[in-house]
Amino acid sequence: MDMTLITQSVLASGPEIIIIIGACIALMLSLVPHPRQEAALIGFSLVMIILAAAMSYSLNDRPQSAYSGMFVVDDFSTFFKMLLYLGTALTVLMSGKYLAKEGVVKGEYYVLLLFSLVGAMIMVSGTDLLMIYIGLELQALSIYVLTGFLKKGVRSNEAALKYVILGAFSSGIFLYGMSLFYGLTGTTQLDQMAIILTAQDLAQDQNDPMLILATLFLLVGLLFKVGAVPFHMWVPDIYEGAPTPITGFMSVAAKAAAFAVIIRIFMDSLVVLQPVWLISVAAIAVLTLSIGSFVALVQNNIKRMLAYSSIAHAGFLLLGLVAGGDEGRSSIMLYLLVYTFMNMGIFAVVVLLNRGSDVGEPLTDFSGLAKSHAGLAFLALFFLFSLAGIPPTGGFFAKFYVLVALVSSGHVALAVIAVVLSAVAAWFYIRIIMLMYVAAPEGPRTIQITFSMKVVLLVTFMGTLLTGILPAWFLDLAGGLNGAAPLPGLG
Amino acid sequence: MMDLPLLSILIFLPLIGVPLLLLSRRDNMVRWLTLIILVADFLIATGLLIAFDPTTAQMQFRESLPWVPALGIGYKLGIDGISVWFLFLTALLGWICVLASWTSITVRVKEFMINLLVIQSLMLGVFCALDLFLFYVFWEAMLVPMYLIIGIWGGTNRVYAAFKFFLYTLLGSLLFLIGILVLYFHGGRTFDILALMAGSYDFPVQAGVFIAFLIAFAVKVPMVPFHTWLPDAHVQAPTAGSIILAGVLLKMGAYGFLRFSLPMLPDASHYFAPMMIGLSAVAIVYGGFLALAQKDIKKLIAYSSVSHMGFITLGIFTFTLNGLSGAIIQMFNHGITTGALFLFVGLIYERTHSRDIPSYGGMIKAVPLFGILFATFLLASMAVPGTNGFVGEILVIAGTFAVSGWAATAAVVGALIGAAYLLGLYRQMLLGPVRIPGNAKLWDLRLRELVCAAPLLIFVFWLGLYPKPFLSILGPTLDNLMSQTSPIIQAQGTRP
Structure with missing residues (x-):
C-alpha cells in the first residue's frame, strides 16, 4: 500500500477521525473543572458533529473505497451518517436538561456518546464483516456504560448489566455466523464473499446446513440489535432503565446503524442468500409487529410503552427488508429518517416531563398536559399521530412507502397484516393523547423549556411535518443510491 | 378569474385561518373570526356552484401540480356534478356548525374552532381530490380533528365513543389504503383518479380491491353490520360534531362508492351488487326498528341515519339512472335534514339538558317556533311530498323496483317505519302535557338560531318543489358515471 492509497484512506475516513479526535479532546475538557464545563462540552460536541457532517457532505461527491476494501464511502453510508449525526446532535441537545435534573452532570457522558457515534459510523461504512464487528462493539460498549450512567438508580444499573450480558451474547452469535462464513468462503470481505458464493453455486443450494446456519447466525446477531421478536426481551428493561436521551439515541441511532448493516449485508452484497432467509424474516417481522403492538397496549410506563412501540416499528422496517429491491431499501431508509425525527421528538417531550431523581415515568405524567402547556401538548400529539401513521405526518408517508414496496413485490397479505396491526398500535398512541387532552392534571406543574430543548422540538417537528407534506425531496435522498455506480479503487 | 386556483383557495382558506x-x-373574537372565515368559504363555494358548467361531465376547475413524481403522486384537484354539491353542502354546514356551537361550547373555544376549521379544510379536500393519494391523506387526516371534537368536547362517555370512532374508521381506511396500492400497481403506477378510471382490471383484482374499499366505505356510511360506532359517536359528540358527522362524514362513504368503486371496479360492483342491495335493505329495515326502540333523541336520529343511508347505498347499487340520481339527491338531503335535526336536538338540549324523549312533552306550547321548524325537518326526513326527502326516496324506490322487487318492498316498509318513529318522536316531544314544569318556561328560538335553520329550510322546500336545477347539474356527470359503470351494455349500444 503506497502513500497515496493511505492518504486516500485516511481522507475517506475523515468524519470518523474528526469525531474520534473530538471525543479525545472532550475527554480532556471534562477534566477541567469549570462552572460552565457542561455547556462547553455540549457546544464542542455539536461543533465536532457539524464538522464531521460537513466532511461527509464534501466526500459524498467522490464515492470511494478505502483500507483495501474494508471501508467505503458511498451515498448509502453518507445518508446513514447524516442520520446518525442528526440523532446524536438531538441527543446531545436533550441531555443537558436531563442530566441536570437527575443530578449526574459528568463530562464522560458526551465523550461516550461521541464514541458510540463513531462506532455506528464505522458500522454503516464497513464493507468487511470484521470492520462492521469493530464498529458494532465500539458503539455497543459505549452505550452499555451510558445505560448505567445514573449510578445511584437501581433501574439504570440493572439495565446496564442486562444489556452487557445480552449484548455480549448477541455479539457472540454474530461472530459465530461470521466465522462460519469465513469457513465457507475464506474471506470476511462482503464483495469477495458474494463473488465466491455465486461462483461456487453455494447460494443455489438452499439446503446446505452450513450456509443456513451461517446466514441465520449473522442475521440473529443483528436482529437482536434492532430488537426484533423473539430477541426483544432486553428492549423494555433497558429502555426503561437508561437515561431518557440515551434511550432516544438507542432507539434511533443504534437501530439505524444496525439496519444499515442489515441492508448492506442482506440486501446488497449477499442478496443471493435471499431465498435462505426470506421466510424466516417475514415470520419474524409479523411476530415483531404483533408482539410490539399488542404488548404496548398494557404498558403503564411511558418509556416501556415507547420500547414496545419501537419494537413494532422494527417489525415494520423488517417488512421493508422482506419487500427487497430498490424500493424496499429506500423505504427502510426513509422510514428510519422519519422515525429519527418523530421518535426523538416524543423522547424530548418525555425528557421535559421527567421529574428527576430516578422516579419512573408513568403514562399519567401526560395527564392534563393540554391545559397546562398547550403548545407542548400539541407537539406531543403531532409526534404521536406520526408514530401512529396518520397523515399528513411523516410517519404516514414512511409506512405508506413500506407498503408500496410490499405490494410492489407481491406481498399483499403481509401488507394487510401490517395495516391491521398498525391500527392496533394506533390505540396506545391515542391513549396518551386522550390523557393529555381529557384527563385532569395531577397537580400544578411548570415545565421549563430551555433553549436547546426548543431547538430539539423545532427540528423534530419540522422534520416530521416536512417529511409528511413534501416527501418528494426526502425520497430523493433515500432513493438517490438506487443503481449505485461501481466504486473506483475497488478490487 | 378562471386562472385563480379556486379549489385550493376554497380548501385552504379555513386552514389559513388557524394562525389568525x-x-x-x-373567545368571542375567536367565534367571529371562525364565522367570517367559514362564511367567506361558503361564498366561494356558492360562486363555484354558480360558475359550474352543467353541460359537461368533465372535471372542472382543475388544478394539477407534481407532488411526489417518483411515485406518480400529484396534487390534483377538480370537481364534477356530484362533488360540487357536496362542496356546497360542506361549506354550508361549516358556518352553521360555528353558529350552533356559539353558546354550547364554552371551554377551550379556541381549540374547538381550530378543529372546526381544520376538519372543514380536510372535508373540502376529500371532495376535490383527483389523486388517490391526496384523497387518502385528506380522508384519513380528517379522523384527527373529529376524534378530538368528540373526545374533548363530547358527553360523559366521550372517551369510549371517540376511541371506537377512531379505531373503526382507521381500520377501514387502512384496508382502503391497501386497495389503493393494489390498484396503483395494476393501473400502471399512478394515483391519478381519472387515469385509474380509464384503466380496466382483471376480475380477481377488482373483487379484492372492491372488498377492501367496501370495508372502508361501509364503516363510513355506515352500513349494517359496521354501524355500531355511529350511535355512540353521535350521542357523545357535541352538536357541531354530530352535524358534521351526519351531514358530511357519512356522505363520504357513499361518495367513495360513486367515485371509486363504481367507475374503477364496474365488474366487481355488478358482481357484488346483490349483496350490497341485500345489506342496504337490511340496513333500512333494521335501522328503522332500532330507531323505533330508542329513548334517547340523538340515538334515535343516529339509527334513522343508518336507515336513511341504506336508501343511498340501495340507490347506488341499482345502477339505474333513477336509483343513482335518487341516491345522490338523498345524500344531499340527508346532509340537510339530518344536519338540521341534530342542530335542533342541540338547541333543545342547550335549554333542557336532556336527551331523554319521555321526559319531554308539550314543547310546542313552550317553544312554538322551535316546534314548527323541528316538525318541518322531521317531515322532510320522513319524505313527505313537497319536501326534499320525497324526491330522493321516490327516485331510489323507483330505481329499485326495476332491479329487485323485494328490496324495493323493504325500502317502502322502511319508509313506513321511518314515519312511525319520526312521528312518534314528534308526538312525545312536542304534543301532550308538559311533563317537567321547568320546560314550560323555556325561551324560543333566537335570531342566531333562526339564521342557522333558515338556509336548511330553504333547501328542504327548494329541492322538494323544484329539484330541476339540481338534476340538471347532476345530469351529464351521472350519464358519464352510468357509462363507466356498465361498459358491457354500452358496447351493445343500449345504454339508457
Whole structure:
C-alpha cells in the first residue's frame, strides 16, 4: 500500500477521525473543572458533529473505497451518517436538561456518546464483516456504560448489566455466523464473499446446513440489535432503565446503524442468500409487529410503552427488508429518517416531563398536559399521530412507502397484516393523547423549556411535518443510491 | 378569474385561518373570526356552484401540480356534478356548525374552532381530490380533528365513543389504503383518479380491491353490520360534531362508492351488487326498528341515519339512472335534514339538558317556533311530498323496483317505519302535557338560531318543489358515471 492509497484512506475516513479526535479532546475538557464545563462540552460536541457532517457532505461527491476494501464511502453510508449525526446532535441537545435534573452532570457522558457515534459510523461504512464487528462493539460498549450512567438508580444499573450480558451474547452469535462464513468462503470481505458464493453455486443450494446456519447466525446477531421478536426481551428493561436521551439515541441511532448493516449485508452484497432467509424474516417481522403492538397496549410506563412501540416499528422496517429491491431499501431508509425525527421528538417531550431523581415515568405524567402547556401538548400529539401513521405526518408517508414496496413485490397479505396491526398500535398512541387532552392534571406543574430543548422540538417537528407534506425531496435522498455506480479503487 | 386556483383557495382558506385564531385572545373574537372565515368559504363555494358548467361531465376547475413524481403522486384537484354539491353542502354546514356551537361550547373555544376549521379544510379536500393519494391523506387526516371534537368536547362517555370512532374508521381506511396500492400497481403506477378510471382490471383484482374499499366505505356510511360506532359517536359528540358527522362524514362513504368503486371496479360492483342491495335493505329495515326502540333523541336520529343511508347505498347499487340520481339527491338531503335535526336536538338540549324523549312533552306550547321548524325537518326526513326527502326516496324506490322487487318492498316498509318513529318522536316531544314544569318556561328560538335553520329550510322546500336545477347539474356527470359503470351494455349500444 503506497502513500497515496493511505492518504486516500485516511481522507475517506475523515468524519470518523474528526469525531474520534473530538471525543479525545472532550475527554480532556471534562477534566477541567469549570462552572460552565457542561455547556462547553455540549457546544464542542455539536461543533465536532457539524464538522464531521460537513466532511461527509464534501466526500459524498467522490464515492470511494478505502483500507483495501474494508471501508467505503458511498451515498448509502453518507445518508446513514447524516442520520446518525442528526440523532446524536438531538441527543446531545436533550441531555443537558436531563442530566441536570437527575443530578449526574459528568463530562464522560458526551465523550461516550461521541464514541458510540463513531462506532455506528464505522458500522454503516464497513464493507468487511470484521470492520462492521469493530464498529458494532465500539458503539455497543459505549452505550452499555451510558445505560448505567445514573449510578445511584437501581433501574439504570440493572439495565446496564442486562444489556452487557445480552449484548455480549448477541455479539457472540454474530461472530459465530461470521466465522462460519469465513469457513465457507475464506474471506470476511462482503464483495469477495458474494463473488465466491455465486461462483461456487453455494447460494443455489438452499439446503446446505452450513450456509443456513451461517446466514441465520449473522442475521440473529443483528436482529437482536434492532430488537426484533423473539430477541426483544432486553428492549423494555433497558429502555426503561437508561437515561431518557440515551434511550432516544438507542432507539434511533443504534437501530439505524444496525439496519444499515442489515441492508448492506442482506440486501446488497449477499442478496443471493435471499431465498435462505426470506421466510424466516417475514415470520419474524409479523411476530415483531404483533408482539410490539399488542404488548404496548398494557404498558403503564411511558418509556416501556415507547420500547414496545419501537419494537413494532422494527417489525415494520423488517417488512421493508422482506419487500427487497430498490424500493424496499429506500423505504427502510426513509422510514428510519422519519422515525429519527418523530421518535426523538416524543423522547424530548418525555425528557421535559421527567421529574428527576430516578422516579419512573408513568403514562399519567401526560395527564392534563393540554391545559397546562398547550403548545407542548400539541407537539406531543403531532409526534404521536406520526408514530401512529396518520397523515399528513411523516410517519404516514414512511409506512405508506413500506407498503408500496410490499405490494410492489407481491406481498399483499403481509401488507394487510401490517395495516391491521398498525391500527392496533394506533390505540396506545391515542391513549396518551386522550390523557393529555381529557384527563385532569395531577397537580400544578411548570415545565421549563430551555433553549436547546426548543431547538430539539423545532427540528423534530419540522422534520416530521416536512417529511409528511413534501416527501418528494426526502425520497430523493433515500432513493438517490438506487443503481449505485461501481466504486473506483475497488478490487 | 378562471386562472385563480379556486379549489385550493376554497380548501385552504379555513386552514389559513388557524394562525389568525391562535393570535386572538378573547373567545368571542375567536367565534367571529371562525364565522367570517367559514362564511367567506361558503361564498366561494356558492360562486363555484354558480360558475359550474352543467353541460359537461368533465372535471372542472382543475388544478394539477407534481407532488411526489417518483411515485406518480400529484396534487390534483377538480370537481364534477356530484362533488360540487357536496362542496356546497360542506361549506354550508361549516358556518352553521360555528353558529350552533356559539353558546354550547364554552371551554377551550379556541381549540374547538381550530378543529372546526381544520376538519372543514380536510372535508373540502376529500371532495376535490383527483389523486388517490391526496384523497387518502385528506380522508384519513380528517379522523384527527373529529376524534378530538368528540373526545374533548363530547358527553360523559366521550372517551369510549371517540376511541371506537377512531379505531373503526382507521381500520377501514387502512384496508382502503391497501386497495389503493393494489390498484396503483395494476393501473400502471399512478394515483391519478381519472387515469385509474380509464384503466380496466382483471376480475380477481377488482373483487379484492372492491372488498377492501367496501370495508372502508361501509364503516363510513355506515352500513349494517359496521354501524355500531355511529350511535355512540353521535350521542357523545357535541352538536357541531354530530352535524358534521351526519351531514358530511357519512356522505363520504357513499361518495367513495360513486367515485371509486363504481367507475374503477364496474365488474366487481355488478358482481357484488346483490349483496350490497341485500345489506342496504337490511340496513333500512333494521335501522328503522332500532330507531323505533330508542329513548334517547340523538340515538334515535343516529339509527334513522343508518336507515336513511341504506336508501343511498340501495340507490347506488341499482345502477339505474333513477336509483343513482335518487341516491345522490338523498345524500344531499340527508346532509340537510339530518344536519338540521341534530342542530335542533342541540338547541333543545342547550335549554333542557336532556336527551331523554319521555321526559319531554308539550314543547310546542313552550317553544312554538322551535316546534314548527323541528316538525318541518322531521317531515322532510320522513319524505313527505313537497319536501326534499320525497324526491330522493321516490327516485331510489323507483330505481329499485326495476332491479329487485323485494328490496324495493323493504325500502317502502322502511319508509313506513321511518314515519312511525319520526312521528312518534314528534308526538312525545312536542304534543301532550308538559311533563317537567321547568320546560314550560323555556325561551324560543333566537335570531342566531333562526339564521342557522333558515338556509336548511330553504333547501328542504327548494329541492322538494323544484329539484330541476339540481338534476340538471347532476345530469351529464351521472350519464358519464352510468357509462363507466356498465361498459358491457354500452358496447351493445343500449345504454339508457
